[in-house]
Amino acid sequence: MAFPDSIAVHDAFILLCSFFALCLKFGFAFVEAGKTDPKNVSNVIFKNVADTFVTLLAFFLHGYAFAFGEHNAVIGTQFFLTLNKTNMVNFFFNYVRCAVATTLALGAANERTEPIGYLISAYVFSGIIYPLACHWVWDQQGIFSPTSTSYPSQDYAGSGVIFLLGGAAAAVSLRVIGSRAGRWSPHFKRTEHSQPMVVLGGCLQMLGFLGLVIGTHPRVLDADEGLLLGLGTVNLLHAATSGGLYGLMIQRIDKNYYDLDSMLSGAIAGMVAVCAGVDTYMPGVAVMCGATGSLLFIGFRRFLCAVKLDDPLNIVSGYLIPGAWGLMLAGLFSDHGALGGHIQVLGNNCIVALVLFFWAVAIMYPLLSILMCFGVLRVPRFMEKQGIDKIRHTLRHPHGTRKSLN
């Protein structure tokens, strides 16, 4: 009787998880397209497909080197443009995580962004902003790595590095690019392309979160680590459930109807909030993470409306805030956190949240401001009225006639 090789089986498993995690990125495209005005659907989908490729370019050229190369606690400088045969699977999994963060970061200001400005900022985010954050928190040399002697922190599956960071960049983009034309007029009507498409995206995102969580541990199939698989899955599901049901109930009590969107987004917010400590929480804590994440989401959605930040996809309220909250929860409740006897982790997790936020702002704000000055970030007013599809993609309607290419 022969046995399979441990390293190969690990690689195979992480690859399969990555394929599911890729569904998180793809799912976001359909959520976004489903929530968009029909006149901009092709534009939205175009951006989501194009950044899949641009992210790979940036992450392969220098992103992975900055993130996982050896050098010092702040930046890595190995593996520029080259991988060795043993880290390719690790590269792929991290590329998927980077692509998820990038989609979040840049997708927020949809229905008003120029394709070229979008692609440039996607390149910078995935090649510089995300990789350095990744190095600090997840590389073993990093200043905030769990095994660091200086500032050990705890972010297992990306509440901070993926969702808080992406959400922070999204907040900046909303601030710099500004609201959609007429958004705050009392006559504003929102037109959604398709509810079923939003739910298709949501289902893909749920599969994606599952893949993302269980593929994170690099040696999960060794004898004592396998318990993580079930725990991570069940915790994630608990957080999604409590997040979804709270989102549903609040809207039902408050507005007297069943809001599919609040339920789905609440479930996502719950999963975002649980990610940071999903490997060690008791199920009860996961339920609490999901519930509070969902409540924060709904509260901040109203708050952002009140302060007139035009966030049609709820990136700030649904990813940035629950992500930051998730870091605190992990600092407190995870085995590696304050209640597990590691008092300083709670403080470090708060520092990480602030550092990630300001890091994203520090790069994105000047970058987007410059792009705005050059006029390549926001489409002209007449194009926004007519829809971006017609002029930038020569489509009048996602379901319609177009100039034939062949």
Add this chain to the structure above:
Amino acid sequence: MAFPDSIAVHDAFILLCSFFALCLKFGFAFVEAGKTDPKNVSNVIFKNVADTFVTLLAFFLHGYAFAFGEHNAVIGTQFFLTLNKTNMVNFFFNYVRCAVATTLALGAANERTEPIGYLISAYVFSGIIYPLACHWVWDQQGIFSPTSTSYPSQDYAGSGVIFLLGGAAAAVSLRVIGSRAGRWSPHFKRTEHSQPMVVLGGCLQMLGFLGLVIGTHPRVLDADEGLLLGLGTVNLLHAATSGGLYGLMIQRIDKNYYDLDSMLSGAIAGMVAVCAGVDTYMPGVAVMCGATGSLLFIGFRRFLCAVKLDDPLNIVSGYLIPGAWGLMLAGLFSDHGALGGHIQVLGNNCIVALVLFFWAVAIMYPLLSILMCFGVLRVPRFMEKQGIDKIRHTLRHPHGTRKSLN
């Protein structure tokens, strides 16, 4: 050279299979949404997303305890609200199966059900009806478990426990809730939201059946069990093929056109019928299961029309009947059945079919009747005319304008 841990690899494999099996649940949402009138699409999708969460709640609180806790041959009483680390993967896989059955059971009476009545009955089905059935047939203590000394039966992948049980509950709901308004008027026209969406759902369902079947055996990666993987997959595919082609041919001969829906539903019926013995059938038997399942489906679809049971999604004809038929086939043709030398299994399987049917009826009939009395199960007539989306979900059309939340 190191080897991976057997338990961890099994867990990883079963989790990945569960993710595919989850596609069976998601796929059903799209089949249902695609076959629905546009005025009810959001309602249909809402219910499918919400029951994902409600099912988890019920299954975690007490469902799993009833199903897989230790106590006696009828009910388990362990693991209320708690899991231990070693059964979490088992919990997740069984949650997915429960979610599939629940979706079937409650989804049948679409376009006329109140959300709140739907959610209450989904809770009862997934927390009480399904778990007990599961305990009887699949738990090793269960009265009908394959290793039981009293009434050993054989239902490998759920023809009975998932599909017959869900279908029986669906039949009750159709009976109690009644037909759609105007369904039997000669002027009735069916409006389907989208054929491609139905097929998207069908593709997801096929992936889901594959995951469901090959993830069932708890020790499939041990030396002598691995052969099951290929056999299960090939049997399932054979049943789908013969079911689909028979569905197509009959409709072609009879009506002179190619009916996509009969083909797809025939394939599903074929897969339902093969599930009970998919681990041991010869491929020829699988072909026969698929063909007879599909024929029964088409026959009963007409019969139900004749007796005026309004089943727009064909749950009774496509799941209940083939599921019951599958139990008999397994009692006869599987290695653990009559032709494999276990004469009494055939009889026991028939008993199981009856018990599951009457168990579902015994709980669902009073429950739904009470909900009808309180007026929380069927929407008022005017709402059914206007569409449920408009009033319960504030949407006029799945592709259209809505009140903006942000």
Add this chain to the structure above:
Amino acid sequence: MAFPDSIAVHDAFILLCSFFALCLKFGFAFVEAGKTDPKNVSNVIFKNVADTFVTLLAFFLHGYAFAFGEHNAVIGTQFFLTLNKTNMVNFFFNYVRCAVATTLALGAANERTEPIGYLISAYVFSGIIYPLACHWVWDQQGIFSPTSTSYPSQDYAGSGVIFLLGGAAAAVSLRVIGSRAGRWSPHFKRTEHSQPMVVLGGCLQMLGFLGLVIGTHPRVLDADEGLLLGLGTVNLLHAATSGGLYGLMIQRIDKNYYDLDSMLSGAIAGMVAVCAGVDTYMPGVAVMCGATGSLLFIGFRRFLCAVKLDDPLNIVSGYLIPGAWGLMLAGLFSDHGALGGHIQVLGNNCIVALVLFFWAVAIMYPLLSILMCFGVLRVPRFMEKQGIDKIRHTLRHPHGTRKSLN
């Protein structure tokens, strides 16, 4: 501590990869449906579902026997209608590859093909044309197998056997069936059913390619083979990226807009071109494969327009040409090719390309011509005008009213 069985784990892994690869077949259905006039959408989807089943029939009855049975270098004659327990997983993986090739081969002439003619030619392609090609190149007895002593060639993941062969059959079908009515009139307007559906298909295809590539090696989880997993994935991703970005840039420079379709099809063409040597290329070579595949696709798309070959789904330009090119690249750049010291492999790969092309033509041309003569291949002109859905499938519109069956 126990270890899992090597054979079972391999089988499990290849099955999971096959499920992803099946997404390549399903994805094609949505790409095709999305690019089709609404009046033919159900017809297109019908064909894609039906050939899933017809392919299995043909491949099980004699296809697998021709492909992987033992006999001589040209044809196999074992396993007719029977499999043994150890080759079922292999059967399933090869069935999926066959289904992908068949979908390509027959899907090209959409919006004008009779269902019955489609199904007959799908049967012949998947039961005779593909299996023999498969035997020649991939069976260890085959005349062009990598280990053959006569004409060793190199086609790791199917640039030739799947994509060139399917594309060649598609070219024949376009030639014999002819252009759509009015295609070359100056007033021709193309109506696309749905862009998001095309992208959904594209995402599924990308997952499918990943599954196809990493599931190819039969012993990938043994100690020294596991490195292939990462290499194959990264190479595929590089090819997709460079193919996609080149497709985007060329269209941007030339036509001044961002063409989603050129980007997606360019990425697919890149992946097709890299398949033949994806197991050994350096990443730089994969980038080059993707780029040249994409350029060839765009060039040939124009050329085919100029010579009035009506290929609305770009099968010839996007699969046949990059597939042939991929074979040459593998003959030159792969470790098993000319630059790896195996000079004759380059010549043999060119021979394989020609043999596969003429083999497809030699069977498909007479077959389709005969079907044309009998009038069962192309729909009558009036039906093409009205749309095939209305008459052959009794649907007026994919989103609309239909005669109710239940």
